[in-house]
Amino acid sequence: MDAEAEISTAKEAADDELILAFGRLQGAANRLEYILGRAIEEEFGISHLMFEVLLILGRAGAPGLSMRALGQEQVLTTGGATRLVDRMEAAGLVERADDPHDRRGRLVRLTRRGEEVAVRVARVHVENIKRYFLEPLPPAHRERFAEDLRILSHTARDMLPRMR
Numbered sequence: 001m002d003a004e005a006e007i008s009t010a011k012e013a014a015d016d017e018l019i020l021a022f023g024r025l026q027g028a029a030n031r032l033e034y035i036l037g038r039a040i041e042e043e044f045g046i047s048h049l050m051f052e053v054l055l056i057l058g059r060a061g062a063p064g065l066s067m068r069a070l071g072q073e074q075v076l077t078t079g080g081a082t083r084l085v086d087r088m089e090a091a092g093l094v095e096r097a098d099d100p101h102d103r104r105g106r107l108v109r110l111t112r113r114g115e116e117v118a119v120r121v122a123r124v125h126v127e128n129i130k131r132y133f134l135e136p137l138p139p140a141h142r143e144r145f146a147e148d149l150r151i152l153s154h155t156a157r158d159m160l161p162r163m164r
Contacts, residue, residue, distance in 0.1 A: 036128050044121050050088055051125070054118040057094065057110045064097060064109030093117060 037048030
């Protein structure tokens with residue numbers, strides 16, 4: 001019997017094991033995002049999203065990334081990515097440079113200050129991740145859980161339509 005036939009009331013829907021499991025994942029992610037993001041904002045004055053962009057640009061290295069690639073990494077529209085980069089540029093965290101492979105294109109890359117902020121935030125963020133994300137889990141489960149999350153994240157990323 002398929003799941004659709006098994007669920008015939010709102011109560012059954014609310015009590016479905018898969019729906020509950022996904023809701024717990026979503027709830028945990030939202031709460032952890034709030035806790036960890038707030039810690040970054042309070043201590044460093046930047047949003048968690050800005051920190052994520054610093055990390056993405058750090059991974060990209062010296063050449064930087066196009067606005068489109070940056071938007072796709074963060075699932076932002078081009079306009080949303082532009083507004084975010086504008087704020088980060090005003091804060092001295094990133095800079096725009098000409099794209100040597102596209103005369104009309106611009107690349108976004110870390111400034112020296114952006115690099116320094118990424119490192120300082122990461123040091124505190126790692127400790128907070130350990131405290132709020134890992135410590136509640138049994139030690140024997142931590143590595144497998146992290147690998148399962150990687151699989152889920154990459155699978156979901158690959159299923160997303162490319163932002164224009």
